[in-house]
Amino acid sequence: xxxxxxxxxxxxxxxxxxxxxxxxxxxxxxxxxxxxxxxxxxxxxxxxxxxxxxxxxxxxxxxxxxxxxxxxxxxxxxxxxxxxxxxxxxxxxxxxxxxxxxxxxxxxxxxxxxxxxxxxxxxxxxxxxxxxxxxxxxxxxxxxxxxxxxxxxxxxxxxxxxxxxxxxxxxxxxxxxxxxxxxxxxxxxxxxxxxxxxxxxxxxxxxxxxxxxxxxxxxxxxxxxxxxxxxxxxxxxxxxxxxxxxxxxxxxxxxxxxxx
Numbered sequence: 001x002x003x004x005x006x007x008x009x010x011x012x013x014x015x016x017x018x019x020x021x022x023x024x025x026x027x028x029x030x031x032x033x034x035x036x037x038x039x040x041x042x043x044x045x046x047x048x049x050x051x052x053x054x055x056x057x058x059x060x061x062x063x064x065x066x067x068x069x070x071x072x073x074x075x076x077x078x079x080x081x082x083x084x085x086x087x088x089x090x091x092x093x094x095x096x097x098x099x100x101x102x103x104x105x106x107x108x109x110x111x112x113x114x115x116x117x118x119x120x121x122x123x124x125x126x127x128x129x130x131x132x133x134x135x136x137x138x139x140x141x142x143x144x145x146x147x148x149x150x151x152x153x154x155x156x157x158x159x160x161x162x163x164x165x166x167x168x169x170x171x172x173x174x175x176x177x178x179x180x181x182x183x184x185x186x187x188x189x190x191x192x193x194x195x196x197x198x199x200x201x202x203x204x205x206x207x208x209x210x211x212x213x214x215x216x217x218x219x220x221x222x223x224x225x226x227x228x229x230x231x232x233x234x235x236x237x238x239x240x241x242x243x244x245x246x247x248x249x250x251x252x253x254x255x256x257x258x259x260x
Contacts, residue, residue, distance in 0.1 A: 006079050009070040009140045011038040016148025018045040023078040027051055030058040030072035042073070066140045080138055080150060082157045085164060088127045089171055097126065098194040099173055100242060104130040105161050105210050106201035107231065112136075114145025115232035116199065121149035123239040129156040129164060129196075161198075165213040168196050177206050177214030178238060180228045186218040191242045199235045 008014050015038050017024060027046055033039065046053055061070055092099050102120045107113050113136040120128050136142060143150050158164045165175050173194040178186075198214060200206030211217065220229065220237055229237070 006077055006138075007064075007066070007140055008075045008077055008143050009065050009067045009073075010144050011036070011042065011071045011073050013140075013143050013146075013148050014073055014075045015042050015045075016151045017075060017077060018042060018049065018051075020148075020151030022080070022151060024049070024051050025076045025078070027053045028061060028064075028074040028076070029053060029055050030061050031055045032058075033072040039073070067144050069144065080155070083127070083154045085129070085156050085158065085167065088154050088156055092126055098246075099171075099196070100124065100126050100194075100246065101168070101173070101196040102128050102235070102239065103161060103165070103175075103196050103198040104128065104135065105198055105206045106131075106134045106204065107199065108134070108136050109202060109231075110136050110139060110141040111145045112202065112230070112232045114142040114147075114150075116235045117142070117146040117153065117155075118149040119232070119236040119239055121146075121153040123236075123243045125153065125239060127154040127156055129158060129161075131161050132157055132159055161207075162209050162213050165196065165198070165210065169213075169215070175214045177211050177217040178219070178234065179205055179211065179217045180219050180222075182217035182219040184216060184218045185221050186238055186241050187221065189216075189218050191218075191245045195242055197235075197238055197242060199231055199238070202231055 008017055014027065027042070058072060061072065061074060062068070065074060089099065102116065102125050104113070104116060107116065107130065117128055138150065169175055173196050175196045175198060176191065177198045178200065198206055198210060220234055222228070228234070
């Protein structure tokens with residue numbers, strides 16, 4: 001049985017899908033939509049790929065859209081494809097790259113999920129791992145929040161996060177958990193080499209079992225009266241710190257070679 005098509009909403013998200021090569025069945029546009037650079041490129045790419053464009057009243061788009069900020073354009077596409085952990089690790093090994101992965105443990109907020117994927121793609125993360133359960137689904141809202149990054153970063157959907165971390169450790173990937181109660185300061189800890197950065201849900205953080213599977217935990221040092229950050233913000237900071245340390249220009253010692 002074929003999976004049902006999914007819907008993307010918003011100019012940038014649709015454009016990224018066209019550029020990323022996802023198969024698009026149809027594009028729906030509002031009648032009288034205002035022109036712009038992104039729209040012109042969407043029309044050009046759709047024409048080149050033979051994608052049908054249908055024009056509807058904006059009220060009709062409002063009715064069928066989920067995000068309510070569709071900017072006058074929707075696309076019906078094939079479902080997003082996931083990769084297996086083995087496929088991702090084998091690909092990185094063939095390229096001679098030390099993995100930089102992000103693991104999401106119980107991120108159920110759609111905006112945070114999309115934002116973290118956006119940050120991960122921007123920081124050069126090689127793949128985002130999340131659970132089939134206890135995780136936000138990949139919806140139009142997630143695609144919107146990711147600003148199209150969904151189309152450009154491998155996503156790995158697994159059955160069990162804790163077992164996946166065990167598998168990563170067997171592949172000599174350092175598993176680094178995050179907690180505002182951790183003793184280690186992320187800015188004073190070696191985060192180079194093969195890294196899987198584990199981020200937990202709002203409020204609860206990473207689960208006890210997942211924390212036990214981590215090689216160590218790190219925290220972001222806080223100077224103000226607020227003791228913690230939104231996971232989307234914290235995740236971006238931590239990813240950047242890993243990225244900074246992995247950069248050759250930084251001169252930080254590495255556990256293994258890295259072609260980042």
